[in-house]
Amino acid sequence: MPEIFAANASSTIGWPGLATSLVLVVVAAGLSIGQRLRLERTIAWSSVRALVQLLAVGSVLGVILDPKRPVALSWLWVVLMVVIAALTIRQRAPEVPGITGLALVAVGSSAAMGLGVLFGLRIFPMQGRTVVPLAGMLIGNSMASTVGASRRIVEELSEKRAEVEARLALGLAWPDAARPHVRTALRTALLPQIESTKVVGLVALPGAMTGLILAGIKPVDAVKVQAAVMFLILGGVCATATVVARGLTRRLFTPDHRLVRLVREAG
Amino acid sequence: MPAPLFELDHLAVTTDDGSRILDVEHLAVPEQGITVLAGPSGAGKSTLLRLCNRLEVPSSGTIRYRGTDIDQLDPLALRRAVGMVFQRPTLFGGTVRDNLAVASPTADDATFAGALERAGLSGSFLNRVGDDLSGGEAQRACLARTLLTEPQVLLMDEPTSSLDPAMTERLEGSVRALADDGVSVIWVSHDLDQVRRISDRVIVIDHGRIVPEAAAVRWLCGPTDSSPPLPVEAAPPVLEDDSSRRGGGADA
Numbered sequence: 001m002p003e004i005f006a007a008n009a010s011s012t013i014g015w016p017g018l019a020t021s022l023v024l025v026v027v028a029a030g031l032s033i034g035q036r037l038r039l040e041r042t043i044a045w046s047s048v049r050a051l052v053q054l055l056a057v058g059s060v061l062g063v064i065l066d067p068k069r070p071v072a073l074s075w076l077w078v079v080l081m082v083v084i085a086a087l088t089i090r091q092r093a094p095e096v097p098g099i100t101g102l103a104l105v106a107v108g109s110s111a112a113m114g115l116g117v118l119f120g121l122r123i124f125p126m127q128g129r130t131v132v133p134l135a136g137m138l139i140g141n142s143m144a145s146t147v148g149a150s151r152r153i154v155e156e157l158s159e160k161r162a163e164v165e166a167r168l169a170l171g172l173a174w175p176d177a178a179r180p181h182v183r184t185a186l187r188t189a190l191l192p193q194i195e196s197t198k199v200v201g202l203v204a205l206p207g208a209m210t211g212l213i214l215a216g217i218k219p220v221d222a223v224k225v226q227a228a229v230m231f232l233i234l235g236g237v238c239a240t241a242t243v244v245a246r247g248l249t250r251r252l253f254t255p256d257h258r259l260v261r262l263v264r265e266a267g
Numbered sequence: 268m269p270a271p272l273f274e275l276d277h278l279a280v281t282t283d284d285g286s287r288i289l290d291v292e293h294l295a296v297p298e299q300g301i302t303v304l305a306g307p308s309g310a311g312k313s314t315l316l317r318l319c320n321r322l323e324v325p326s327s328g329t330i331r332y333r334g335t336d337i338d339q340l341d342p343l344a345l346r347r348a349v350g351m352v353f354q355r356p357t358l359f360g361g362t363v364r365d366n367l368a369v370a371s372p373t374a375d376d377a378t379f380a381g382a383l384e385r386a387g388l389s390g391s392f393l394n395r396v397g398d399d400l401s402g403g404e405a406q407r408a409c410l411a412r413t414l415l416t417e418p419q420v421l422l423m424d425e426p427t428s429s430l431d432p433a434m435t436e437r438l439e440g441s442v443r444a445l446a447d448d449g450v451s452v453i454w455v456s457h458d459l460d461q462v463r464r465i466s467d468r469v470i471v472i473d474h475g476r477i478v479p480e481a482a483a484v485r486w487l488c489g490p491t492d493s494s495p496p497l498p499v500e501a502a503p504p505v506l507e508d509d510s511s512r513r514g515g516g517a518d519a
Contacts, residue, residue, distance in 0.1 A: 165322055166357040166409075170370045171347035171416055180359070256342045258322060261283075 065128040074128040078135040082108050085143040096150045098251050103146050106243040110142045114236040141233045142240040149241040150248050152185035158262040174253035182245050193237045270334030271295035272451050273319055278328030280314055289314050289475040300467030301452040311475040312455040316422050320349040350418030354425045356405035358397035363408050370415035386411035387441040403434025423454040439465050
Protein backbone atom coordinates (compact mmCIF):
# COMPACT_ATOMS: atom_id res chain seq x y z
CA MET A 1 0.00 0.00 0.00
CA PRO A 2 1.64 3.31 -1.00
CA GLU A 3 2.91 5.33 1.89
CA ILE A 4 1.29 8.48 0.53
CA PHE A 5 -2.12 7.34 1.70
CA ALA A 6 -0.96 7.54 5.25
CA ALA A 7 0.55 10.98 4.76
CA ASN A 8 -1.12 14.36 4.84
CA ALA A 9 -0.60 16.57 1.87
CA SER A 10 0.52 19.94 3.09
CA SER A 11 0.62 21.99 -0.10
CA THR A 12 -2.39 24.20 -0.46
CA ILE A 13 -2.51 27.54 -2.21
CA GLY A 14 -5.18 29.15 -0.02
CA TRP A 15 -7.87 31.58 -1.11
CA PRO A 16 -5.42 34.43 -1.80
CA GLY A 17 -3.39 32.09 -3.99
CA LEU A 18 -6.50 31.06 -5.90
CA ALA A 19 -7.50 34.69 -6.38
CA THR A 20 -4.02 35.54 -7.61
CA SER A 21 -4.12 32.71 -10.14
CA LEU A 22 -6.99 34.57 -11.77
CA VAL A 23 -4.30 36.93 -13.10
CA LEU A 24 -3.72 34.32 -15.78
CA VAL A 25 -7.38 34.50 -16.80
CA VAL A 26 -7.01 38.27 -17.07
CA VAL A 27 -3.95 37.74 -19.28
CA ALA A 28 -5.94 35.38 -21.53
CA ALA A 29 -8.81 37.87 -21.77
CA GLY A 30 -6.34 40.67 -22.48
CA LEU A 31 -4.79 38.69 -25.31
CA SER A 32 -8.26 38.05 -26.72
CA ILE A 33 -9.01 41.77 -26.67
CA GLY A 34 -5.62 42.63 -28.17
CA GLN A 35 -6.04 40.11 -30.97
CA ARG A 36 -9.74 40.98 -31.45
CA LEU A 37 -10.70 37.34 -30.93
CA ARG A 38 -13.92 38.31 -29.13
CA LEU A 39 -13.39 35.43 -26.73
CA GLU A 40 -12.96 37.51 -23.56
CA ARG A 41 -16.55 37.06 -22.39
CA THR A 42 -16.37 33.32 -22.99
CA ILE A 43 -13.04 33.11 -21.20
CA ALA A 44 -14.45 34.97 -18.19
CA TRP A 45 -17.67 32.95 -18.13
CA SER A 46 -15.84 29.63 -18.52
CA SER A 47 -13.46 30.48 -15.69
CA VAL A 48 -16.23 31.54 -13.32
CA ARG A 49 -18.35 28.52 -14.22
CA ALA A 50 -15.45 26.12 -13.75
CA LEU A 51 -14.62 27.66 -10.38
CA VAL A 52 -18.23 27.48 -9.16
CA GLN A 53 -18.62 23.88 -10.39
CA LEU A 54 -15.39 22.80 -8.76
CA LEU A 55 -16.24 24.52 -5.49
CA ALA A 56 -19.67 22.87 -5.50
CA VAL A 57 -18.20 19.45 -6.21
CA GLY A 58 -15.46 20.08 -3.66
CA SER A 59 -18.08 20.88 -1.00
CA VAL A 60 -20.03 17.72 -1.76
CA LEU A 61 -16.86 15.65 -1.85
CA GLY A 62 -15.85 17.22 1.46
CA VAL A 63 -18.92 15.61 2.99
CA ILE A 64 -18.65 12.33 1.12
CA LEU A 65 -14.93 11.86 1.67
CA ASP A 66 -15.06 12.67 5.35
CA PRO A 67 -13.26 9.69 6.97
CA LYS A 68 -15.96 9.59 9.64
CA ARG A 69 -18.61 8.79 7.05
CA PRO A 70 -19.17 5.26 5.73
CA VAL A 71 -17.39 4.37 2.48
CA ALA A 72 -20.78 3.24 1.13
CA LEU A 73 -21.56 6.92 0.61
CA SER A 74 -18.60 7.10 -1.78
CA TRP A 75 -19.85 4.08 -3.70
CA LEU A 76 -23.25 5.75 -3.98
CA TRP A 77 -21.48 8.74 -5.49
CA VAL A 78 -19.78 6.37 -7.96
CA VAL A 79 -23.19 5.00 -9.02
CA LEU A 80 -24.37 8.56 -9.57
CA MET A 81 -21.29 9.23 -11.70
CA VAL A 82 -22.06 6.19 -13.85
CA VAL A 83 -25.63 7.40 -14.39
CA ILE A 84 -24.51 10.95 -15.25
CA ALA A 85 -21.89 9.49 -17.62
CA ALA A 86 -24.58 7.46 -19.41
CA LEU A 87 -26.79 10.54 -19.79
CA THR A 88 -23.86 12.58 -21.07
CA ILE A 89 -23.01 9.87 -23.56
CA ARG A 90 -26.60 9.95 -24.83
CA GLN A 91 -26.24 13.70 -25.40
CA ARG A 92 -22.96 13.32 -27.23
CA ALA A 93 -23.94 10.39 -29.46
CA PRO A 94 -27.69 10.70 -30.04
CA GLU A 95 -27.41 8.94 -33.41
CA VAL A 96 -26.47 5.66 -31.74
CA PRO A 97 -29.58 3.54 -31.12
CA GLY A 98 -30.19 2.50 -27.51
CA ILE A 99 -27.04 4.23 -26.33
CA THR A 100 -28.22 5.08 -22.80
CA GLY A 101 -28.76 1.51 -21.63
CA LEU A 102 -25.66 0.38 -23.42
CA ALA A 103 -23.58 3.13 -21.83
CA LEU A 104 -24.88 2.25 -18.38
CA VAL A 105 -23.85 -1.37 -18.85
CA ALA A 106 -20.49 -0.55 -20.47
CA VAL A 107 -19.37 2.16 -18.06
CA GLY A 108 -20.81 0.30 -15.08
CA SER A 109 -19.09 -2.97 -15.91
CA SER A 110 -15.83 -1.23 -16.67
CA ALA A 111 -15.99 0.60 -13.32
CA ALA A 112 -16.85 -2.62 -11.52
CA MET A 113 -13.93 -4.43 -13.15
CA GLY A 114 -11.34 -1.68 -12.71
CA LEU A 115 -12.25 -0.71 -9.17
CA GLY A 116 -12.72 -4.37 -8.27
CA VAL A 117 -9.11 -5.06 -9.24
CA LEU A 118 -7.71 -1.98 -7.50
CA PHE A 119 -9.54 -2.54 -4.24
CA GLY A 120 -10.04 -6.30 -4.37
CA LEU A 121 -6.31 -6.87 -4.75
CA ARG A 122 -5.63 -4.12 -2.19
CA ILE A 123 -3.58 -2.01 -4.56
CA PHE A 124 -5.25 1.00 -2.96
CA PRO A 125 -6.94 1.16 0.42
CA MET A 126 -10.71 1.33 0.10
CA GLN A 127 -11.47 4.76 1.47
CA GLY A 128 -13.69 7.56 0.23
CA ARG A 129 -10.68 9.60 -0.88
CA THR A 130 -9.42 6.76 -3.09
CA VAL A 131 -12.73 5.37 -4.34
CA VAL A 132 -14.18 8.62 -5.68
CA PRO A 133 -11.15 10.08 -7.52
CA LEU A 134 -10.16 6.74 -9.05
CA ALA A 135 -13.73 6.06 -10.13
CA GLY A 136 -13.91 9.58 -11.56
CA MET A 137 -10.83 9.08 -13.71
CA LEU A 138 -11.98 5.65 -14.84
CA ILE A 139 -15.54 6.70 -15.62
CA GLY A 140 -14.45 9.91 -17.35
CA ASN A 141 -12.17 8.02 -19.71
CA SER A 142 -14.70 5.22 -20.21
CA MET A 143 -17.24 7.85 -21.18
CA ALA A 144 -14.98 9.18 -23.91
CA SER A 145 -14.22 5.68 -25.13
CA THR A 146 -17.92 4.74 -25.21
CA VAL A 147 -18.74 7.76 -27.35
CA GLY A 148 -15.74 7.15 -29.60
CA ALA A 149 -16.28 3.41 -30.06
CA SER A 150 -20.04 3.62 -30.61
CA ARG A 151 -19.74 6.45 -33.13
CA ARG A 152 -17.00 4.66 -35.03
CA ILE A 153 -19.01 1.42 -35.16
CA VAL A 154 -22.10 3.18 -36.49
CA GLU A 155 -20.00 5.09 -39.03
CA GLU A 156 -18.10 2.02 -40.14
CA LEU A 157 -21.17 -0.18 -40.59
CA SER A 158 -23.00 2.66 -42.31
CA GLU A 159 -20.17 3.45 -44.72
CA LYS A 160 -19.42 -0.21 -45.40
CA ARG A 161 -23.05 -1.29 -45.70
CA ALA A 162 -22.41 -2.80 -49.13
CA GLU A 163 -19.63 -5.03 -47.77
CA VAL A 164 -21.68 -6.06 -44.75
CA GLU A 165 -24.63 -6.99 -46.97
CA ALA A 166 -22.33 -8.84 -49.36
CA ARG A 167 -21.22 -10.99 -46.42
CA LEU A 168 -24.80 -11.48 -45.22
CA ALA A 169 -25.81 -12.45 -48.76
CA LEU A 170 -23.20 -15.23 -48.62
CA GLY A 171 -25.08 -16.69 -45.67
CA LEU A 172 -22.81 -15.33 -42.94
CA ALA A 173 -24.41 -14.67 -39.56
CA TRP A 174 -24.42 -11.07 -38.33
CA PRO A 175 -21.46 -11.41 -35.95
CA ASP A 176 -19.30 -12.73 -38.80
CA ALA A 177 -20.58 -10.12 -41.24
CA ALA A 178 -19.87 -7.30 -38.80
CA ARG A 179 -16.60 -8.56 -37.31
CA PRO A 180 -14.04 -7.00 -39.70
CA HIS A 181 -15.77 -3.63 -39.49
CA VAL A 182 -16.23 -3.68 -35.74
CA ARG A 183 -12.58 -4.62 -35.38
CA THR A 184 -11.55 -1.63 -37.50
CA ALA A 185 -13.82 0.67 -35.51
CA LEU A 186 -12.48 -0.58 -32.18
CA ARG A 187 -8.89 -0.16 -33.26
CA THR A 188 -9.59 3.40 -34.34
CA ALA A 189 -11.34 4.16 -31.07
CA LEU A 190 -8.71 2.57 -28.82
CA LEU A 191 -5.47 3.58 -30.52
CA PRO A 192 -5.43 7.18 -29.19
CA GLN A 193 -5.58 5.88 -25.60
CA ILE A 194 -2.84 3.33 -26.28
CA GLU A 195 -0.71 5.96 -28.01
CA SER A 196 -1.11 8.40 -25.13
CA THR A 197 -0.13 5.62 -22.71
CA LYS A 198 3.06 5.07 -24.75
CA VAL A 199 4.25 8.67 -24.53
CA VAL A 200 3.06 9.47 -21.04
CA GLY A 201 5.63 11.50 -19.13
CA LEU A 202 7.64 12.29 -22.25
CA VAL A 203 5.49 15.15 -23.43
CA ALA A 204 3.07 16.01 -20.67
CA LEU A 205 2.97 14.93 -17.06
CA PRO A 206 -0.30 13.18 -16.29
CA GLY A 207 -2.85 14.77 -13.98
CA ALA A 208 -2.75 12.47 -10.96
CA MET A 209 1.02 12.55 -10.79
CA THR A 210 1.14 16.32 -11.23
CA GLY A 211 -1.43 16.76 -8.50
CA LEU A 212 0.48 14.54 -6.08
CA ILE A 213 3.80 16.24 -6.77
CA LEU A 214 2.17 19.63 -6.27
CA ALA A 215 0.76 18.31 -3.02
CA GLY A 216 4.30 17.51 -1.87
CA ILE A 217 4.48 13.78 -2.49
CA LYS A 218 7.82 12.28 -3.59
CA PRO A 219 7.92 11.95 -7.40
CA VAL A 220 8.65 8.20 -7.25
CA ASP A 221 5.60 7.63 -5.07
CA ALA A 222 3.55 9.83 -7.36
CA VAL A 223 4.74 7.78 -10.34
CA LYS A 224 3.60 4.53 -8.69
CA VAL A 225 0.13 5.93 -8.18
CA GLN A 226 0.04 7.38 -11.68
CA ALA A 227 1.12 4.10 -13.26
CA ALA A 228 -1.61 2.21 -11.43
CA VAL A 229 -4.16 4.83 -12.51
CA MET A 230 -2.93 4.64 -16.09
CA PHE A 231 -3.28 0.87 -16.19
CA LEU A 232 -6.71 1.23 -14.63
CA ILE A 233 -7.74 3.66 -17.37
CA LEU A 234 -6.26 1.54 -20.15
CA GLY A 235 -8.04 -1.57 -18.91
CA GLY A 236 -11.25 0.35 -18.31
CA VAL A 237 -11.26 1.97 -21.72
CA CYS A 238 -10.65 -1.36 -23.48
CA ALA A 239 -13.32 -3.08 -21.40
CA THR A 240 -15.85 -0.33 -22.08
CA ALA A 241 -15.19 -0.27 -25.81
CA THR A 242 -15.48 -4.06 -26.01
CA VAL A 243 -18.79 -4.15 -24.13
CA VAL A 244 -20.11 -1.30 -26.27
CA ALA A 245 -19.01 -3.02 -29.46
CA ARG A 246 -20.70 -6.26 -28.52
CA GLY A 247 -23.94 -4.67 -27.33
CA LEU A 248 -24.20 -2.06 -30.04
CA THR A 249 -23.46 -4.42 -32.91
CA ARG A 250 -26.19 -6.72 -31.67
CA ARG A 251 -28.63 -3.81 -31.78
CA LEU A 252 -27.67 -2.88 -35.32
CA PHE A 253 -28.80 -6.23 -36.71
CA THR A 254 -32.22 -7.82 -36.68
CA PRO A 255 -32.75 -11.35 -35.38
CA ASP A 256 -33.01 -12.51 -39.01
CA HIS A 257 -29.53 -11.15 -39.76
CA ARG A 258 -30.32 -7.90 -41.54
CA LEU A 259 -28.44 -4.65 -40.98
CA VAL A 260 -30.87 -2.00 -39.77
CA ARG A 261 -31.06 1.40 -41.46
CA LEU A 262 -28.48 3.64 -39.86
CA VAL A 263 -28.94 7.38 -39.68
CA ARG A 264 -25.75 9.23 -38.96
CA GLU A 265 -25.69 12.70 -37.60
CA ALA A 266 -24.21 15.29 -39.90
CA GLY A 267 -20.88 16.76 -38.86
CA MET B 268 -47.72 -28.91 -60.50
CA PRO B 269 -44.55 -27.79 -58.70
CA ALA B 270 -44.64 -24.61 -56.66
CA PRO B 271 -43.16 -21.53 -58.33
CA LEU B 272 -39.61 -20.53 -57.46
CA PHE B 273 -40.94 -17.41 -55.75
CA GLU B 274 -44.55 -16.45 -55.17
CA LEU B 275 -45.51 -13.05 -53.78
CA ASP B 276 -48.98 -12.29 -52.42
CA HIS B 277 -50.50 -8.99 -51.28
CA LEU B 278 -47.02 -7.69 -50.81
CA ALA B 279 -46.23 -4.12 -49.86
CA VAL B 280 -43.06 -2.32 -48.85
CA THR B 281 -43.45 1.12 -47.35
CA THR B 282 -40.83 3.56 -46.12
CA ASP B 283 -40.79 5.11 -42.66
CA ASP B 284 -42.62 8.16 -43.99
CA GLY B 285 -45.42 5.94 -45.26
CA SER B 286 -44.72 6.11 -49.00
CA ARG B 287 -45.20 2.79 -50.74
CA ILE B 288 -42.23 1.65 -52.81
CA LEU B 289 -43.57 -1.77 -53.74
CA ASP B 290 -47.15 -2.94 -54.08
CA VAL B 291 -47.63 -6.38 -55.61
CA GLU B 292 -50.99 -8.15 -55.54
CA HIS B 293 -49.66 -11.44 -56.87
CA LEU B 294 -46.55 -12.53 -58.68
CA ALA B 295 -45.17 -15.97 -59.43
CA VAL B 296 -41.63 -16.43 -60.73
CA PRO B 297 -41.14 -19.89 -62.21
CA GLU B 298 -38.08 -22.11 -61.97
CA GLN B 299 -35.35 -22.31 -64.61
CA GLY B 300 -33.90 -19.87 -67.11
CA ILE B 301 -33.36 -16.16 -66.74
CA THR B 302 -36.26 -14.07 -65.53
CA VAL B 303 -35.62 -10.38 -66.00
CA LEU B 304 -37.17 -7.77 -63.74
CA ALA B 305 -37.25 -4.80 -66.08
CA GLY B 306 -38.38 -1.26 -65.59
CA PRO B 307 -37.10 2.27 -65.15
CA SER B 308 -34.70 3.28 -62.39
CA GLY B 309 -36.37 3.60 -59.01
CA ALA B 310 -39.25 1.33 -60.00
CA GLY B 311 -38.75 -1.06 -57.09
CA LYS B 312 -36.92 -3.82 -58.95
CA SER B 313 -33.97 -4.05 -56.58
CA THR B 314 -36.25 -3.95 -53.54
CA LEU B 315 -38.18 -6.87 -54.95
CA LEU B 316 -34.93 -8.75 -55.53
CA ARG B 317 -33.69 -8.08 -52.00
CA LEU B 318 -36.95 -9.45 -50.61
CA CYS B 319 -36.15 -12.77 -52.24
CA ASN B 320 -33.09 -13.42 -50.04
CA ARG B 321 -34.45 -11.53 -47.05
CA LEU B 322 -32.02 -8.65 -47.09
CA GLU B 323 -35.29 -6.72 -46.92
CA VAL B 324 -38.60 -7.75 -45.42
CA PRO B 325 -42.00 -6.58 -46.65
CA SER B 326 -44.21 -4.29 -44.61
CA SER B 327 -47.07 -6.69 -45.33
CA GLY B 328 -47.82 -9.72 -47.46
CA THR B 329 -46.04 -13.01 -47.99
CA ILE B 330 -43.19 -14.37 -50.08
CA ARG B 331 -42.92 -18.09 -50.65
CA TYR B 332 -39.77 -19.82 -51.87
CA ARG B 333 -40.66 -23.10 -53.58
CA GLY B 334 -43.94 -23.15 -51.69
CA THR B 335 -42.59 -22.31 -48.21
CA ASP B 336 -43.09 -18.92 -46.58
CA ILE B 337 -39.59 -17.52 -46.31
CA ASP B 338 -40.38 -16.37 -42.76
CA GLN B 339 -40.32 -20.07 -41.89
CA LEU B 340 -36.88 -20.64 -43.44
CA ASP B 341 -33.51 -20.14 -41.80
CA PRO B 342 -32.36 -16.84 -43.36
CA LEU B 343 -28.74 -17.97 -43.52
CA ALA B 344 -29.63 -21.21 -45.34
CA LEU B 345 -31.96 -19.25 -47.64
CA ARG B 346 -29.18 -16.83 -48.55
CA ARG B 347 -26.80 -19.63 -49.38
CA ALA B 348 -29.44 -21.22 -51.60
CA VAL B 349 -30.43 -17.89 -53.14
CA GLY B 350 -27.14 -16.15 -53.97
CA MET B 351 -26.91 -12.50 -54.88
CA VAL B 352 -24.58 -10.43 -57.02
CA PHE B 353 -24.87 -6.71 -56.37
CA GLN B 354 -24.90 -3.76 -58.70
CA ARG B 355 -21.41 -2.65 -57.73
CA PRO B 356 -18.71 -5.29 -57.41
CA THR B 357 -18.05 -5.51 -53.68
CA LEU B 358 -14.80 -7.29 -53.04
CA PHE B 359 -13.47 -7.54 -49.52
CA GLY B 360 -9.86 -6.71 -48.67
CA GLY B 361 -7.09 -9.10 -49.64
CA THR B 362 -6.69 -11.41 -52.60
CA VAL B 363 -9.34 -13.11 -54.69
CA ARG B 364 -8.57 -16.29 -52.73
CA ASP B 365 -9.27 -14.44 -49.46
CA ASN B 366 -12.59 -13.33 -50.91
CA LEU B 367 -13.57 -16.79 -52.01
CA ALA B 368 -12.62 -18.20 -48.61
CA VAL B 369 -15.22 -15.97 -46.98
CA ALA B 370 -17.91 -17.92 -48.84
CA SER B 371 -16.30 -21.31 -48.35
CA PRO B 372 -13.57 -21.32 -45.69
CA THR B 373 -12.73 -25.01 -46.05
CA ALA B 374 -12.58 -25.20 -49.85
CA ASP B 375 -9.25 -25.84 -51.60
CA ASP B 376 -7.66 -23.98 -54.49
CA ALA B 377 -9.06 -26.43 -57.04
CA THR B 378 -12.59 -25.65 -55.88
CA PHE B 379 -11.84 -21.94 -55.97
CA ALA B 380 -10.41 -22.23 -59.48
CA GLY B 381 -13.52 -24.13 -60.59
CA ALA B 382 -15.78 -21.36 -59.28
CA LEU B 383 -13.65 -18.74 -61.04
CA GLU B 384 -13.88 -20.65 -64.30
CA ARG B 385 -17.67 -20.89 -64.03
CA ALA B 386 -17.67 -17.13 -63.59
CA GLY B 387 -15.43 -16.63 -66.63
CA LEU B 388 -12.07 -16.09 -64.90
CA SER B 389 -9.01 -18.30 -64.88
CA GLY B 390 -7.55 -19.83 -61.75
CA SER B 391 -4.56 -17.50 -62.07
CA PHE B 392 -6.70 -14.79 -60.51
CA LEU B 393 -6.56 -16.47 -57.11
CA ASN B 394 -3.49 -14.54 -56.02
CA ARG B 395 -4.58 -11.22 -57.48
CA VAL B 396 -5.41 -8.46 -55.02
CA GLY B 397 -9.04 -7.41 -55.29
CA ASP B 398 -8.20 -3.72 -55.61
CA ASP B 399 -6.12 -4.42 -58.72
CA LEU B 400 -8.97 -5.99 -60.71
CA SER B 401 -10.96 -4.18 -63.37
CA GLY B 402 -14.67 -3.66 -62.80
CA GLY B 403 -15.58 -6.62 -64.98
CA GLU B 404 -13.02 -8.90 -63.37
CA ALA B 405 -14.15 -7.83 -59.91
CA GLN B 406 -17.79 -8.49 -60.74
CA ARG B 407 -16.95 -11.96 -62.04
CA ALA B 408 -14.89 -12.63 -58.91
CA CYS B 409 -17.99 -11.64 -56.92
CA LEU B 410 -20.03 -14.08 -59.01
CA ALA B 411 -17.46 -16.82 -58.32
CA ARG B 412 -17.65 -16.03 -54.60
CA THR B 413 -21.43 -16.37 -54.72
CA LEU B 414 -21.19 -19.65 -56.65
CA LEU B 415 -19.13 -21.16 -53.82
CA THR B 416 -22.26 -21.29 -51.66
CA GLU B 417 -23.69 -23.59 -54.38
CA PRO B 418 -26.83 -21.51 -54.90
CA GLN B 419 -29.86 -22.91 -56.68
CA VAL B 420 -30.95 -19.39 -57.54
CA LEU B 421 -28.92 -16.34 -58.55
CA LEU B 422 -30.21 -12.84 -57.93
CA MET B 423 -28.39 -10.40 -60.22
CA ASP B 424 -29.00 -6.77 -59.27
CA GLU B 425 -28.01 -4.77 -62.38
CA PRO B 426 -24.60 -6.44 -62.26
CA THR B 427 -23.36 -4.89 -65.50
CA SER B 428 -24.36 -1.29 -64.88
CA SER B 429 -20.74 -0.22 -64.32
CA LEU B 430 -19.17 -2.48 -66.96
CA ASP B 431 -18.16 -1.75 -70.54
CA PRO B 432 -19.95 -3.59 -73.39
CA ALA B 433 -17.30 -6.29 -73.77
CA MET B 434 -17.28 -7.10 -70.05
CA THR B 435 -21.07 -6.97 -70.01
CA GLU B 436 -21.25 -9.51 -72.80
CA ARG B 437 -18.83 -11.85 -71.05
CA LEU B 438 -20.73 -11.71 -67.78
CA GLU B 439 -24.03 -12.28 -69.59
CA GLY B 440 -22.45 -15.31 -71.29
CA SER B 441 -21.25 -16.73 -67.97
CA VAL B 442 -24.67 -16.33 -66.39
CA ARG B 443 -26.40 -17.83 -69.42
CA ALA B 444 -24.16 -20.89 -69.05
CA LEU B 445 -25.10 -21.15 -65.38
CA ALA B 446 -28.80 -20.88 -66.26
CA ASP B 447 -28.35 -23.63 -68.84
CA ASP B 448 -26.76 -25.71 -66.08
CA GLY B 449 -29.97 -25.43 -64.06
CA VAL B 450 -29.36 -22.40 -61.86
CA SER B 451 -32.49 -20.23 -61.87
CA VAL B 452 -31.59 -16.59 -62.44
CA ILE B 453 -33.53 -13.43 -61.64
CA TRP B 454 -31.80 -10.49 -63.28
CA VAL B 455 -32.69 -6.86 -62.69
CA SER B 456 -32.12 -4.51 -65.61
CA HIS B 457 -33.36 -1.23 -66.97
CA ASP B 458 -31.42 -1.67 -70.23
CA LEU B 459 -33.85 -2.74 -72.95
CA ASP B 460 -31.14 -4.12 -75.20
CA GLN B 461 -29.87 -6.27 -72.36
CA VAL B 462 -33.41 -7.41 -71.56
CA ARG B 463 -33.76 -8.57 -75.14
CA ARG B 464 -30.40 -10.33 -75.09
CA ILE B 465 -30.69 -12.33 -71.91
CA SER B 466 -34.32 -12.84 -70.93
CA ASP B 467 -36.29 -16.03 -71.06
CA ARG B 468 -39.19 -14.14 -69.53
CA VAL B 469 -39.73 -10.59 -68.45
CA ILE B 470 -41.61 -8.91 -65.65
CA VAL B 471 -41.96 -5.15 -65.98
CA ILE B 472 -42.22 -3.06 -62.85
CA ASP B 473 -42.90 0.64 -62.56
CA HIS B 474 -43.68 2.78 -59.54
CA GLY B 475 -43.57 -0.35 -57.41
CA ARG B 476 -46.25 -2.19 -59.34
CA ILE B 477 -46.30 -4.95 -61.91
CA VAL B 478 -47.10 -3.31 -65.20
CA PRO B 479 -50.12 -4.64 -67.14
CA GLU B 480 -49.22 -6.83 -70.05
CA ALA B 481 -50.11 -4.46 -72.88
CA ALA B 482 -48.16 -1.60 -71.36
CA ALA B 483 -45.26 -3.89 -70.58
CA VAL B 484 -45.12 -5.01 -74.19
CA ARG B 485 -45.16 -1.38 -75.35
CA TRP B 486 -42.32 -0.59 -72.98
CA LEU B 487 -40.28 -3.58 -74.04
CA CYS B 488 -40.74 -2.78 -77.71
CA GLY B 489 -39.61 0.80 -77.19
CA PRO B 490 -36.95 2.01 -79.62
CA THR B 491 -34.55 3.09 -76.90
CA ASP B 492 -33.70 2.15 -73.36
CA SER B 493 -34.98 5.46 -72.03
CA SER B 494 -37.88 5.18 -69.66
CA PRO B 495 -41.20 6.10 -71.21
CA PRO B 496 -44.04 6.90 -68.86
CA LEU B 497 -45.87 3.76 -67.86
CA PRO B 498 -49.42 3.43 -66.59
CA VAL B 499 -49.53 2.71 -62.89
CA GLU B 500 -52.51 0.72 -61.83
CA ALA B 501 -53.29 -2.44 -59.97
CA ALA B 502 -52.84 -5.12 -62.52
CA PRO B 503 -52.41 -8.83 -62.94
CA PRO B 504 -48.81 -9.86 -63.26
CA VAL B 505 -47.14 -9.97 -66.60
CA LEU B 506 -45.40 -13.24 -66.65
CA GLU B 507 -44.35 -14.84 -69.86
CA ASP B 508 -42.98 -18.31 -69.61
CA ASP B 509 -41.77 -19.12 -73.05
CA SER B 510 -38.38 -20.72 -72.99
CA SER B 511 -38.24 -20.75 -76.79
CA ARG B 512 -37.46 -17.05 -76.63
CA ARG B 513 -34.22 -17.66 -74.80
CA GLY B 514 -31.74 -14.98 -75.71
CA GLY B 515 -33.97 -13.60 -78.39
CA GLY B 516 -35.80 -10.44 -77.56
CA ALA B 517 -38.52 -9.58 -75.19
CA ASP B 518 -41.82 -11.29 -74.79
CA ALA B 519 -43.65 -8.89 -77.01
